[in-house]
Amino acid sequence: MASPSTVTVSQDAAGRWFVSLLCEDTIPDAAATNAAVGVDVGLDSLLTLSTGEKVANLRHERRDRDRLALAQRRLARKVKGDGANRAKARIKVARIHARIADRRRDHLHKLTTRLVRDNQTIVIEDLTVANLVKNHSLARAIFDVAWRQFRELLEYKADWYGRTVVAVDRWFPSTKLCSACGTLAETMPLGVRTWICRCGVVHDRDVNAARNLLAEGLSVIACGGGVRPQRESSRMGQSSAKQETQRATAGLPPLTGERCQPMNVRGRKCSR
Numbered sequence: 001m002a003s004p005s006t007v008t009v010s011q012d013a014a015g016r017w018f019v020s021l022l023c024e025d026t027i028p029d030a031a032a033t034n035a036a037v038g039v040d041v042g043l044d045s046l047l048t049l050s051t052g053e054k055v056a057n058l059r060h061e062r063r064d065r066d067r068l069a070l071a072q073r074r075l076a077r078k079v080k081g082d083g084a085n086r087a088k089a090r091i092k093v094a095r096i097h098a099r100i101a102d103r104r105r106d107h108l109h110k111l112t113t114r115l116v117r118d119n120q121t122i123v124i125e126d127l128t129v130a131n132l133v134k135n136h137s138l139a140r141a142i143f144d145v146a147w148r149q150f151r152e153l154l155e156y157k158a159d160w161y162g163r164t165v166v167a168v169d170r171w172f173p174s175t176k177l178c179s180a181c182g183t184l185a186e187t188m189p190l191g192v193r194t195w196i197c198r199c200g201v202v203h204d205r206d207v208n209a210a211r212n213l214l215a216e217g218l219s220v221i222a223c224g225g226g227v228r229p230q231r232e233s234s235r236m237g238q239s240s241a242k243q244e245t246q247r248a249t250a251g252l253p254p255l256t257g258e259r260c261q262p263m264n265v266r267g268r269k270c271s272r
């Protein structure tokens, strides 16, 4: 056990107290069992891996979301003058928010730890926030936060364990491309969960997208673009929630794979 260098005490909107300890720690080297994996993130399945594995969204999330919507409506109805009741309603909303956030953080921590432990290279899609705020539904809002958090956790853990995270350009047509023959489908409406390519291969929408992301990510690495420099000094990890946010904001700019233009997965050209 190390003695903490910083101790931070804070209180959140739900009235809960937190103590955060900042400690120096050395992370042991551990080889990944798998070379690379593609990860598709979505509203139906939280994560779909290129291996075909699907990770569902949290079981309680839908119910929590309904409760949150109800509590928010009740808060909105409280009249301005009624201070005590309004404050009570506000704390209720904050508590539900906090519970959703806690469960999500716990879930994402477990998922990212497993992904980083098992895989040397992890390819994700570079979803930008500006792209995501168009849809104002609560489900989408929660997804947006989860996605940002997923990427933050993934990137700092990858740094700790000497893994590579590649973020593929968001314009790459991961959903429309056949991962078997490279044919680009003209359209792929949101409701389509499975589709058959002209080559005869039946695709699960998300698994196919994850496979395309993997192929694109590997070609980005092969073309020399998009590889995050390994920062050896950062392998001396510091474990603390405070450190997490520092790492996230100090992160490298999003990778766009600009040297490799997204083309047919098989017939890729390097512009180098």
Ligand SMILES: [Zn+2]
Pocket (backbone or CB within 6 Å): 178, 179, 180, 181, 182, 183, 197, 198, 199, 200, 201
């Ligand atoms: Zn095909």
